[in-house]
Ligand SMILES: Nc1ncnc2c1ncn2[C@@H]1O[C@H](COP(=O)(O)OP(=O)(O)OP(=O)(O)O)[C@@H](O)[C@H]1O
């Protein structure tokens with residue numbers, strides 16, 4: 104249809120040319136007026152052309168790619184001739200409409216037509232191995248009475264949709280800065296964690312999901328209140344409670360890339376700024392173990408190795424507003440204020456949505472400047488395994504909704520403190536060895552009984568210690 108109209112257009116153009124010649128010799132205002140009306144009567148359509156490249160540009164127009172994606176997704180099944188291509192990562196086939204094909208689209212009850220065209224420009228060169236100069240474009244044809252609807256609403260709808268489809272179908276990446284020259288390097292992000300498989304109380308989980316989804320849709324809201332479109336989360340809890348797993352689930356929910364910022368590999372604030380400036384929108388910037396990374400001494404490793412040292416080193420950030428002061432941290436001069444200033448300041452000026460997630464095992468050690476409201480919008484505690492969380496894990500690992508051992512496990516979980524990672528380890532047995540669900544659950548029950556006894560012993564010892572120190576004080 105659009106093609107026929109296009110041909111009719113060229114016929115009319117020829118007629119106009121003849122008319123121009125005619126008018127040169129017989130000028131007459133009346134005739135001109137009526138001829139225009141006649142033309143509009145026969146061809147009441149408007150055409151818009153979207154070129155692949157701008158004049159002298161080497162980059163494809165962003166709108167061309169968006170239209171291409173939109174058409175392949177929504178209208179490719181109408182075309183008889185399609186072009187097959189692989190996506191950027193050579194992972195899947197992408198079908199687009201072939202040159203010369205026409206497809207029809209509908210928007211708010213209005214019909215319009217898209218044609219894909221390719222013209223070969225005459226090149227001056229005589230060398231046969233040179234590729235001919237090809238120019239591609241999409242042409243949109245619609246009735247002129249819908250001009251406002253199409254130019255003001257439909258085209259932006261197509262561009263928006265095209266970009267959204269691209270984001271949905273792209274291969275996501277995990278970026279890290281673990282190299283000496285402090286630049287991002289990436290691998291494919293393919294973490295299977297989802298909120299569905301995350302063991303957590305259902306209400307808490309729902310709250311986090313709703314928060315994330317409403318943030319991702321709140322562009323207009325943030326623009327209206329004059330705030331940068333970013334949100335900070337602080338995940339805290341003991342090791343093995345699912346902080347890193349939750350970050351992966353967040354990235355999978357919102358389809359964002361993950362930028363895992365290793366502060367210990369950043370030499371100074373200038374480098375930090377450079378790295379942060381490279382982070383695009385639709386990304387989660389992650390700083391794990393913020394309590395340890397900000398004093399840049401690898402303190403956490405030490406803590407794990409030596410429990411006694413843990414008690415002595417309980418004030419990592421407060422003592423060191425400026426990290427470079429410490430002996431061990433001399434190689435690195437990233438400061439807490441440098442990080443916070445950047446997050447609040449310059450970074451906020453860049454366009455698009457961004458999440459920043461900090462994790463810590465020791466909430467009480469964090470500098471109040473870091474966790475004040477407005478900076479970290481949401482604090483999420485991931486804690487020891489509750490019975491509700493256990494049921495999620497049992498479903499994931501054993502495909503069980505109920506079992507006669509569940510009551511015992513519920514009671515024991517209430518009396519001991521084990522992490523979801525510990526529970527998962529026992530439930531994994533079913534898949535890693537010949538053990539069946541019953542054996543896995545029994546081994547978990549045993550572990551819970553032991554954890555309970557250990558906890559009781561510890562409590563007793565602590566009680567004794569307190570008593571003796573009280574006596575000493577007396
Ligand atoms: N809440 C959870 N839901 C599902 N699986 C979990 C959960 N918590 C832990 N796991 C399991 O335990 C493993 C370790 O969890 P994860 O790395 O997320 O813990 P973490 O809180 O980040 O620990 P750390 O503080 O040491 O970094 C994961 O691979 C996952 O299989």
Ligand SMILES: [Mg+2]
Pocket residue numbers: 346347348391462
């Ligand atoms: Mg972790």
